[in-house]
Amino acid sequence: MAVGITNTAVAKAGNGLGSTTTIIVTNAAVANDAALAVIVNEIGVEGHTIAGVAGTADNAGVMHFAIQGGVTPAITGCTVVAAFQQDPA
Numbered sequence: 001m002a003v004g005i006t007n008t009a010v011a012k013a014g015n016g017l018g019s020t021t022t023i024i025v026t027n028a029a030v031a032n033d034a035a036l037a038v039i040v041n042e043i044g045v046e047g048h049t050i051a052g053v054a055g056t057a058d059n060a061g062v063m064h065f066a067i068q069g070g071v072t073p074a075i076t077g078c079t080v081v082a083a084f085q086q087d088p089a
Contacts, residue, residue, distance in 0.1 A: 019086035021051065024078040025064050030057040042075050043067055 030036050036057035043050060048067040055063030064081075067073060072080065 020072075021066055021068050021084045022048075022073055022080055023064060023066055023082040024073055024075055025081050026055075026062045027077050027079060029059045029061050030055070030063050031059050033057055036063070039063075039065075039075060039078065043073065046073055046075070047071075048073055 026039065030039065040050065043065065048069045050065055051068050052066040053063060055061060057063065065078075072083070
């Protein structure tokens with residue numbers, strides 16, 4: 001017998017840290033932990049919180065960061081690829 005599952009979840013930007021979630025990507029591979037620390041520190045100094053990270057800091061490729069809080073980020077060596085605004089309704 002099949003069991004039906006009803007999912008009423010709704011995806012929304014923000015999680016209490018701000019109404020905007022922004023995805024940024026590094027313009028080049030992140031060489032090592034020291035290079036990653038510079039990026040993470042700059043994100044924090046700008047007033048953002050990291051909500052998620054994809055990639056590794058071992059020269060394997062670019063890294064993506066989901067960040068929240070503050071205004072549109074201007075992180076050195078990174079580009080904004082997507083921004084999600086919370087629906088005010």
